[in-house]
Amino acid sequence: MSIGRLSTVLIQQETLDLLEWPRLCQQVSTFAATKLGAIAAQQLVIPTHQGDSERLLAQTQEAYRLDELPPGLKFTGIHDIGDALDRAGCQGILQGDELLAIATTLNGARQLRRFIDSQEEVPVLSQLVSELRTYPELEQTIHHCIDERGRVADRASEKLTGIREKLNHCRDQIYQKLQRILQRQGQAIQQPVITQRGDRFVLAVKAPQKDAIPGIVHDSSTSGATLYVEPHSVVDLGNRLRQLQRQEQAEDDAVRRRLSHQVAAVQPDLEQLLAIVTSLDLATARARYSRWLAANLPRFTATNEQTTLRQLRHPLLVWQQQHEEGPEVVPIDVIIRPQLRVIAITGPNTGGKTVTLKTLGLAALMAKAGLFLPAREPVELPWFSHILADIGDEQSIEQSLSTFSGHIKRISRILAAIQEPGDRAKLDGEAASEEEATAAAPANALVLLDEVGAGTDPSEGSALATALLQSLADQAQLTVATTHYGELKALKYQDDRFENASVEFDEVSLSPTYRLLWGIPGRSNALTIARRLGLATQVIEQAEATLGTGSHQDVNQIIAGLEAQRQRQEDKAAEAAQLVAQAERLHQEVTDKARFLRQREQSLQQQQTQAIQAAVTQARAEIAKVIRRLQQGQATAQEAQQATDAVNKIAQQHQPAPAAPAKAKPGFRPQEGDRVRLPSLGQTAEVLSPADEDGKLTVRFGLMKTTVSLADVESLQGEKVEMPSKPKPQTTVPAAPAAPAVRTSRNTFDLRGLRVSEAEAVLDDALARAQGPIWIIHGHGTGKLRAGVQEYLKHHPQVQRFEAAEQADGGTGVTVAHL
Structure with missing residues (x-):
């Protein structure tokens, strides 16, 4: 390494120490789940390329997300098996607990890979574990041969099973013989227990009575009062036990040697597995530390960014x-x-x-x-x-x-x-x-x-x-x-x-x-601080005089002015932020209130619609019931009128209030088949027949038919009916619009075959009992009976008007009298 490069490495390490980077690494290591992860966190590597840093940040971000999902990233069963792998690679024989640690590490790594593979949007960690080989067959073999305590299990080999059965049998024989000696020579025994010295079974015999139990003395107490004697009767069994123990150890070593060779055969893959698991634990430690720190993901900027x-x-x-x-x-x-x-x-x-x-x-x-x-x-x-x-x-x-x-x-x-x-x-x-x-x-x-x-x-x-x-x-x-x-x-x-x-x-x-x-x-605060801390006034004044009122004083005044300006700006910014927060709060309240009102309006509309539907359904059921009763001849006209009034009342209660109509537009003349509105009933009806010379027309709404005046109807657009210019004088007493007529057997009278005088008697009785319109069947014949009936009705004080029945009810062969 060149001197320049050595100097660079030295200043970089000094910088880490000066910034207390090792202390931060120690804190991160407390969030690691494994020993290897903690060791790696204590010596966090600083990448030399930006791509490596971005990859580490991506790992931290994905580990952050996964650790929030149940059950999270678990490192159960993962151990530091590096030394065991090295010894296996050097043809060494691993201990049972080392082999068991390798098996649990393989299982823990497999569970980690399975959890990561089951998640979406974690490409970096998925790529990291994609090269993970966990060798489930090796794990199963180790668990088959090594028990939970790290001992070689009896099932590891048939030979080992036979040896241990002989060992148990030999040990039982030794115990039986020693128990018999304890019972026979109880006076010579210091403590009635079977113990061991080395790998030999012995009895604690009183020193003065050692001849009572002849055998080999393997040890004595500190005071010499107790001798630990192996009786001659069990010496041969003890030798046999030792031989079996050696055979057991040899077979135990053979099993562990075979497993160690299997580990050594895949040593590179297991070392890579250990490195991958350590990287996962390190990423999880970084994520957990970042969560504890309430930190956020950084982004590396370009040279032209802020x-x-x-x-x-x-x-x-x-x-x-x-x-x-x-x-x-x-x-x-x-x-x-x-x-x-x-x-x-x-x-x-x-x-x-x-x-x-x-x-x-x-x-x-x-x-x-x-x-x-x-x-x-x-x-x-x-x-x-x-x-x-x-x-x-x-x-x-x-x-x-x-x-x-x-x-x-x-x-x-x-x-x-x-x-x-x-x-x-x-x-x-x-x-x-x-x-x-x-x-x-x-x-x-x-x-x-x-x-x-x-x-x-x-x-x-x-x-x-x-x-x-x-x-x-x-x-x-x-x-x-x-x-x-x-x-x-x-x-x-x-x-x-x-x-x-x-x-x-x-x-x-x-x-x-x-x-x-x-x-x-x-700016310098030395003189201000000195004055407030009580330094002598003359010293402060002399220092100010020495300092002078030159450029230094001017700079301090400028800085003081800038600080005051900055403070005012901060105060205004704080006030503005408070106003913005208040406005946002008010806006949120208004938004919440509007949302509440909309929801309440929708709820009320839904309740009203349901209530109207329920009322209409109930009314229809009642109407259907009344119609069935009327058709069966069990109801009177008064009941039909009451049912009709109930329907009208329900309709008026639940009909939405109509908007104020525009000024009526005259000129509307309803024709047969037109749809008209009946404002008094709050209903829309169909015109069945055009208006007669009296300004009356027949309409139908729902199951009901009725005769109404032109003045009581209007078009769907709110147009009033154009009344006839010369209305015919009424010959009958005006009355309220008749109720819808429903023909039954009770209000229908057949006069065919009767004389006019006989028909008048029947009509007189019928009109006296009638509660609504009646249907009078007189037929056509010569027309004499029809003329007599109509003349009678014309002068009867109870009759408001009469008319020929509808074609379906007999037409001109039937007269309907309205009271």
């Missing part, structure tokens, strides 16, 4: 607030126009300038590493190939470096890193040489400088800082520097690639607000 980071919070401070009861985090707004190259942040000490640098640097690193940013949408920032920082005090006693020297050495490494040709943006066109490209295009780097030029003589430090920032404006994509030098504030007015910002300071409470203000440089 950087937008609104309400950006420092993630480590958010963690401190949530887990360590730290102070509330004050967010900052970072809006950087694409033509800007240098941002100079000024303000008092402990005002938040350094935190602002670290917040911006961490945001750029997080986006590159595939993490969401704790900022309000939209989150837009460039992808920087290098993020380089000089933050903090670099004083070192061991290296004999002052603060200034430490800063200069680090800045030198920063300049060397961004001047590497590979980090330059390439010019368009084939004719541009590498030297031209290097000279024309700035390096795609973010440079963060804290207290640039500090630690030396103020005049020289200011000059050095000015030259350094002007050089970085040509060489780096973006530089953000904090400073106390007033001369740097004026660079904005000399070069449009520069911008000023400041951290707000409350002069009343003498404390910073940690808010970042753009476009306004910070």
Whole structure:
């Protein structure tokens, strides 16, 4: 590695440490589900290509979505099997628990792939698991041979089954013999239990009575009062047991050796599986950390787009607030126009300038590493190939470096890193040489400088800082520097690639607000703070006199005026935002009210329609019932009249109120077959016969027929009927319009064959009992009976009028008398 490359790697690692990137990685690792995922999260890799960062962000976004779906991304059963795979690859024999961990890892990986494949719109994760091979046959073989405790199961081989059966039988024989000895020699036993020393079964015998139980002494107690003796009667069985145990171990090793060879045969695929599962766990950890942080997906901008980071919070401070009861985090707004190259942040000490640098640097690193940013949408920032920082005090006693020297050495490494040709943006066109490209295009780097030029003589430090920032404006994509030098504030007015910002300071409470203000440089508050902190007045006045009222004082006054103007604009913006919020709230209330009224109107209309339909249905049923009764001859004309009145009443109650009609248009003359309206009844009827000389016409609506006057009808367009110019004088007493006539056996009288005098007697009795019109059948004959009947009806006081019946009811052979 060249010296220049080594210097670049060194400054990059220093930047990560200065921005506390390892601490953030440690926090992300707490959201990992597996040990491998936690280890990977503790050392998050920063990609060197924008495409890799975009792929990581896509993984995080899809994992974010999947983790919200039940059951979510589960990593149950997945273990770190890397060491076991390495040992299997070296022809080693794996232990039972290692083989079991491989089997459960295969199953866990298969469940993950199955869940991802069952979801839609996760192309990146689907592509990631597409190369996953989980070897279900290997998993089944391991589970068949290894039990849940990690021991080789009896079913692993027939030979092992036979050996273990012999072992159990031999062990049972030893126990039986020892139990008999305990019962026979109880006085010589110190403790009536069977125990083991090494792999031999022994009894605890009292030392003075060891001869009572002859055997091999394998151990004794600390006091020597107890001897652990293997009786001679079980020695042979003990030897047999040891031989069987060796055979069992050999067969156990053979089974595990066979399984280890199967694992070694697919070692590359299992290592790839482990890497894929780790990537999935790492993506899930990034997603869960982003959700906890209430962060949003960032988008990498082009060189001609604006950087937008609104309400950006420092993630480590958010963690401190949530887990360590730290102070509330004050967010900052970072809006950087694409033509800007240098941002100079000024303000008092402990005002938040350094935190602002670290917040911006961490945001750029997080986006590159595939993490969401704790900022309000939209989150837009460039992808920087290098993020380089000089933050903090670099004083070192061991290296004999002052603060200034430490800063200069680090800045030198920063300049060397961004001047590497590979980090330059390439010019368009084939004719541009590498030297031209290097000279024309700035390096795609973010440079963060804290207290640039500090630690030396103020005049020289200011000059050095000015030259350094002007050089970085040509060489780096973006530089953000904090400073106390007033001369740097004026660079904005000399070069449009520069911008000023400041951290707000409350002069009343003498404390910073940690808010970042753009476009306004910070002004010196040293004398103000000193005065309010009680420094002697004469000292303050002498300092003011020494400072003078020259350009420095003028600049402070201008800055003060800008701050006041900015405060007024913020107040007005807050008032405008409040008015907008109030208007939006009122608009929402009106919208909700209108929606409620529409829904209520629809509901009422529906209820009214249902009520009308129910009433009409009920009325039709009643009419049909009355008609059936009338047809059966069981009802009177009075009942028919009552039913008709009920129908009219229902119609009048439920008929919608008609709109105010226009002025009546005379000239309408109804003809047979026309549709007319009966305003008094609220009905539309069909004309059955044209009007007679008395201005009467017969109409039908529904099942009912009736005779009405021309004055009681109008056209469907509201036109009134043109009445006859010379109406015939009425010979009968005017009365209300007759009720619709319904002929039944009760109101029909057959007079055929009777003399006129006999017919008059029948009519007199019929008219006395009649409740409505009656039908008189007299036939045609000579016409004498018809003339007598009509003459009688003409002079009868109860009869209003009479007329020939309809053709269907007998025509001129029947006369209908209306009372």
